Amino acid sequence: MSLMDALPTPRLRWEGWHPNVVLVSLSLIMLAAFWFFDVVSMAPNRIVLGTGYGALEAFGWPGALLATLLLSFIGILACQPTHRHYRALLAAVIVIMALMPVGLMASSYLLIDPERPQARLGLGTAYWVVLFVLLLCLVELRLRLNLTRIWPTLLLCGVAVVWWLCAAFGLETLALVQEFKARDQQFLSAVAQHIKLVGIAVSVSIVLGLALAMLMRRYARLQKGVFAVLNFLQTIPSLALFGLLLAPLAWLAANVPFLGQLGVSGIGTTPALIALIAYSLLPIVRNTYTALEQVSPETLEAAKGMGMRAGQRFWQVRLPLALPVLLEGVRITTVQAIGLTAVAALIGAGGLGTFIFQGLGQAAMDMVLLGALPILMLALVVDAGLGALAEALRPGGTR
Amino acid sequence: MIELSHVSKRFGDETAVDDISLRVAKGKFCALVGTSGCGKSTTLRMINRLIEHSEGDIILDGQAIDAYDPVKLRRRIGYVIQHTGLFPHWNVARNIGLVPRLLKWSATDVQSRVAELMHLLGLPVDEFGHKYPHQLSGGQAQRVGVARALAADPDILLMDEPFGALDPITREKLQDELAKLQARLHKTVVFVTHDMDEALKLADHLVVMREGQIVQQGSPLALLQSPADPFVESLLGGLERGLKQAALTRVKDHMTSMGPTLPSQSRIPGTFSLRQALSMMLRDHSDRLTVVDQHDVPVGELSLRRIIKEAQLDNGNPRE
Numbered sequence: 192m193s194l195m196d197a198l199p200t201p202r203l204r205w206e207g208w209h210p211n212v213v214l215v216s217l218s219l220i221m222l223a224a225f226w227f228f229d230v231v232s233m234a235p236n237r238i239v240l241g242t243g244y245g246a247l248e249a250f251g252w253p254g255a256l257l258a259t260l261l262l263s264f265i266g267i268l269a270c271q272p273t274h275r276h277y278r279a280l281l282a283a284v285i286v287i288m289a290l291m292p293v294g295l296m297a298s299s300y301l302l303i304d305p306e307r308p309q310a311r312l313g314l315g316t317a318y319w320v321v322l323f324v325l326l327l328c329l330v331e332l333r334l335r336l337n338l339t340r341i342w343p344t345l346l347l348c349g350v351a352v353v354w355w356l357c358a359a360f361g362l363e364t365l366a367l368v369q370e371f372k373a374r375d376q377q378f379l380s381a382v383a384q385h386i387k388l389v390g391i392a393v394s395v396s397i398v399l400g401l402a403l404a405m406l407m408r409r410y411a412r413l414q415k416g417v418f419a420v421l422n423f424l425q426t427i428p429s430l431a432l433f434g435l436l437l438a439p440l441a442w443l444a445a446n447v448p449f450l451g452q453l454g455v456s457g458i459g460t461t462p463a464l465i466a467l468i469a470y471s472l473l474p475i476v477r478n479t480y481t482a483l484e485q486v487s488p489e490t491l492e493a494a495k496g497m498g499m500r501a502g503q504r505f506w507q508v509r510l511p512l513a514l515p516v517l518l519e520g521v522r523i524t525t526v527q528a529i530g531l532t533a534v535a536a537l538i539g540a541g542g543l544g545t546f547i548f549q550g551l552g553q554a555a556m557d558m559v560l561l562g563a564l565p566i567l568m569l570a571l572v573v574d575a576g577l578g579a580l581a582e583a584l585r586p587g588g589t590r
Numbered sequence: 591m592i593e594l595s596h597v598s599k600r601f602g603d604e605t606a607v608d609d610i611s612l613r614v615a616k617g618k619f620c621a622l623v624g625t626s627g628c629g630k631s632t633t634l635r636m637i638n639r640l641i642e643h644s645e646g647d648i649i650l651d652g653q654a655i656d657a658y659d660p661v662k663l664r665r666r667i668g669y670v671i672q673h674t675g676l677f678p679h680w681n682v683a684r685n686i687g688l689v690p691r692l693l694k695w696s697a698t699d700v701q702s703r704v705a706e707l708m709h710l711l712g713l714p715v716d717e718f719g720h721k722y723p724h725q726l727s728g729g730q731a732q733r734v735g736v737a738r739a740l741a742a743d744p745d746i747l748l749m750d751e752p753f754g755a756l757d758p759i760t761r762e763k764l765q766d767e768l769a770k771l772q773a774r775l776h777k778t779v780v781f782v783t784h785d786m787d788e789a790l791k792l793a794d795h796l797v798v799m800r801e802g803q804i805v806q807q808g809s810p811l812a813l814l815q816s817p818a819d820p821f822v823e824s825l826l827g828g829l830e831r832g833l834k835q836a837a838l839t840r841v842k843d844h845m846t847s848m849g850p851t852l853p854s855q856s857r858i859p860g861t862f863s864l865r866q867a868l869s870m871m872l873r874d875h876s877d878r879l880t881v882v883d884q885h886d887v888p889v890g891e892l893s894l895r896r897i898i899k900e901a902q903l904d905n906g907n908p909r910e
Contacts, residue, residue, distance in 0.1 A: 493675025496640055497688055497738070498665030511679050 211272040213331050214280065218266030221321050225258060229315035231298045234366070236309040237555060243315055249298040258294065261287050262321075265328065272335070281332045281346075284325050288350045291322070292357035299364040311366040313557065339582055344575035351568070366557035367564075378546075382565060385542035388460070388535065389528045389569075392467035396524060399468070400475030407480055414480075421473040429466065429531055433538045436462040463532070463540035470531055471524045478520025482513035515581045522577035529570045533562070591616045592637060592746065592778060597646035599632055599802075606632045608802040609646070614795065616745070617776035621793035623786055623825065629802040630782045634748050637780060638667045650746070665689055668739030668747040668777070672754045674731045676723040682708075682734050683719040689742040707737040710771070729760040736768070740775075747777045753788065765791055786825050790814075790834060798822050811838055836864035836897070844900050845881040845890035857882050860889060864897055 229243030230250065246255040264283055268276045295312065303310050333343050358368050371378055407414045427435070437458065444456045486509050494504045536544025546562030549555075592614040599607040607629040614620040622630040635641045637648060639660040648655045655663060676685050686707055687700040695703070708715045711733045723731055732752060739747060753761040769792055772779065783789050789796055790810045797807040798821075806818040814835040817823040827834055842860035856874045858867055860881050867879055877894040 489671065489673050489675050490677060492640070493669070493671055494677070496638060496664055496669040496671070496675070498661050498663075498692055499688075500661055503692070508677060512677075 209272070211269040211331075211335070214269035214272070214328060215266045217324050217328050217331075218262060218269065221262045221265075221324050222259065224317045224320035224324075225262060228317040228320065230317045231295065231302070231315045232313040233302050234311055234313060235307065237311065237366075237369075237557075238553075241311075241313050244298070244302060246317070249302065249315075250294060251297065251301055254294065254297050261290070274336075277332060277335050280328070281336065284328050284332065285346050285350060288322070288325055288347075289353045291318070292354050292362060295365060296357070296361050299362065303364050310364065311369055311557075312364045313366045339579055340575050341579040344572065344579065347571070347575075367560055370555070370557045370561045378561065381541060381543050381545055381562075384540075385529075385532055385544075385566070385569070388463060388467065388532045388540060388542055389525065392464055392471055392528050392532075393521070393525050395464075396468050396471035396475050397521060400472055400479055400520075403472070403476050404479035404483060407476075408483060417476065418473075421476060424469045425473045429470070429534045430537065432466045432469065433462055433535070436465055437538070440465075458539045460540050462538055463535035467528050467531055467535065471528055474524045474527065475520050478523070479513075479517050482516035482520070483509060485516065486512045511584075514584050518577060518581040518584065522574060522581065525573050525577065526570045529566060529573065533566055591649075591651060592620075592780065593647075593649040594633070594637075595647050595649070597633075597636065597643050597648060599629070599636060599641060600644045605802055607636070607643075610799075610802075610804045611646075612797055612804065612807060614778055614780060616778050618794045619772055619779045619781065619792055620795040620797060621781045621783060621789035622797045622799060623783060623789045624799035626784060628799040630799050631750055633799070634750055634780055634782050637746075638664045638669060638748055640664075665692055665742065666744050666746070668742075668744040670732075670735050670739045670747070670749040670752045672751040674723070674735040676731060676734060676738070678723050681720050681722055682713070682726070683715070685723070685734060686737045686741055688738060693742055695742075703741060704737075707740055710740075711737050711767070713737070727760075728756050729764060732756065732764060733767075736771075740777075745778055747779045749779065749781045751782055751784070754783070754785075761788075768792065786827065787834075790838065798825060811835065814838070833865050833868070836868060837866075839864045839900075841867050841879075841881055841892055844896060845892045846896060847890055848888065856880065857886070857888070858892070859884065864900075867892055868894075868897065 225246055228245075230246050230248075232241030232243045234241030246258070249255075250258060261283070265280060265287075268280050268283070295314075299312050303312060329343050329347075332338075333340070358365065358371075362368050363372075403417055407417055424432075440456060440462050443450050490512070491504060491508060494508045499507065532540075532542050533544035533547060536542050536548055543562045543566050547559050550558030550560075550562065594613075595611045596609050597607060597611070598605065598609050610629075610633065612620070622633060624630050632641055636643045637650075637655070639655060639658075650658070650663075677688075680688075683701075683704050686704045690700045690703055704719075705715050708718065713730065713733055718726075718730070718734075723734070726734065735752065739749075753764050756764065765788060772792075781789070781792060793810055795807065796810050796813050798805045798813070800821060806813060806822050813822065814826060814831055817826055817831075823831065840860065841858055841862050841864060844864065845860065856870055856876050856879045858870055858879045858881055860883060870879060871877060871894055879892045880888050881890040881892055883889050
């Protein structure tokens, strides 16, 4: 027993009253943001900067009151954190998220003059803060309810579907929706291109990374050299790497006709993939190597003593035991690659980054969001999905 | 049968095992005892070729082990290690069935063999078959370890400090179970331990090692009666040696027929050890005990004088 335990507890709380401080504070933050920041902004056209509107103007008295009640509800439930209350809290968080676009519809009705079709609605600071804090609530609730990663992900996917439906039917005035409607075909092909680039880069890295990790296990001398090179690659800024690849690839494409026919060129997909693979190798190789090495020597010794051949020991014992850590590497790499691919748009590789850079060029922040938000969503979905897979593969359900 | 003749193992300049020779007859239990780093584990692991010996011959059932394929050799030798080495990603049933599956037994054969072994080791299949190693207590995990080693019914069992990591009560329980199991199965066992009491309790043949060499080997009683040097004597417990020897001798073998005097009030079953008899005499302030059979019927008597005389006789001293 430490000295602190021996001292009488300061009477800061009432007997038997242990509120979940995290959720109570998060609830207060959301309330403050809702009342003190702009809830939405309205701009007469695409380029002009919008004017902000507070809670009362955006939602009207009834709406603002309802929102306040919902947000306080989280804080009130968190004061008595029982298992049932946590479940209710989870439901409340999801409901608030699903209701967020409904609030926007109300603002659109209250603020936008139907006579002016150019006018558009933007999300205000309060909206972003509340969304972010709700996600934090979700993390806290996941830990308290001891849920696996897959459940919050599924719930969020449900919320995303609701948002999508609202955006498609009834939120034509939202700037983001207008940006999307103006280029929906382009958007879909950009998403496809983004996923394609990430998919190819990560798959190639997994194959190369596994091979490198195996070589390093066989030839211990390789280890220092390989890690030195990969660490060095990781330190080159991504833009610089794209630039560095431009000249040699352009030269190759011009001088080796075969490669030129294959589509190799100084700009476009080839340099983007090379750079993405170069960046992805370090986390993959590092995690694969560590994963394979950390398997308990006693277990492997037992496997050998039982009469398992080298191949059987690898496939039946070492690899399955290494898999969770190995997948962790794949997860980190994929999330990283999703972000990096945005930059690849600069050298003409396409993907969602195109919108970000076009939007920046045209000073149209809503177009930047049209590129950035799906990237964020992709990263979250991949992160949760692979995390859940790694969790499910823990040996014998151990955590 | 296992025979090691003039076997040595060198790691570079260091000699881990130095010219040892020993023979374990079929169905016998041999314990290798010594302080840590004395080469006992290395000796054990040379038998299933986890470590290749540098010199000498190791003969298994009349054939040098170098002639076997190491993998096939290991599949016919059961192997139990201290930290069980169970595969954490497999459940108990799958762990136990490992070697039979490696030997390509049919699925139904593997299944019935696993059930048979779990029953033998007191682990009900319904309760434990689907558990994972991390859900087991230390004693249960080591039972699974033993079951896995016995799975393909090997003639030879190598055990490397199997009970070393267990608490004293569980350890004693598993020792008793192993003794019973051995009385039924008659495997040829080589058992490594640093716990002399464990070795005395289980072994038919005791091998004391120090710095890679065999200091002394023989039956537990023979070693207790005449330890070769002070090292062996201290391993055997110094002054406690007399009691340890008494613990290996049964009352039944030393009782005399009932004398003319009144039988003693203190009764002891004939299957108990002389050590227990001595303890009972101390407790009851009596120098005579009545020996009874399993139905509590007196069959003889045992006196303190008799025990002391027997000890002198066993040690080769003349009777008074």
